[in-house]
C-alpha cells in the first residue's frame with residue numbers, strides 16, 4: 089500500500105487524538121467521582137479539604153513518571169495543580185454544606 093497523503097495522515101492522527109481526548113475525559117470524570125467521595129469522607133470526619141503533604145508526594149511521583157514518559161515535568165505539575173485546585177474547591181464546598 090502507498091503512503092497516506094498528508095491530508096490522510098492528518099485525518100488518521102486526528103482520529104487518534106479524538107480517542108485520546110475521550111479517554112482523558114472519562115478518566116477525569118472517574119477521578120472526580122473518587123475525589124467527591126474523599127470530600128464527603130473528610131467533611132464527615134473533621135479532616136481539612138487539602139492535604140499539602142499528599143500533594144507534594146503526588147507531585148514528585150508525577151514529575152518522575154512524566155520524565156520517564158518524555159513528557160515535560162513542568163507541564164505535568166501544572167496539570168496536577170490545576171486539577172487539585174478544583175478538587176479543593178469542591179471539598180471546601182462540601183465541608184461548608186455539611187457545616188450549615
Ligand SMILES: C=C(O[C@@H]1C=C(C(=O)O)C=C[C@H]1O)C(=O)O
Nearest residue numbers: 123126138139140142143172175
Ligand atoms: C483527594 C484528596 O484531597 C486533596 C486533593 C488531592 C488530589 O486531587 O490529588 C490531593 C490531596 C488533597 O489536597 C486527598 O486528600 O487524597
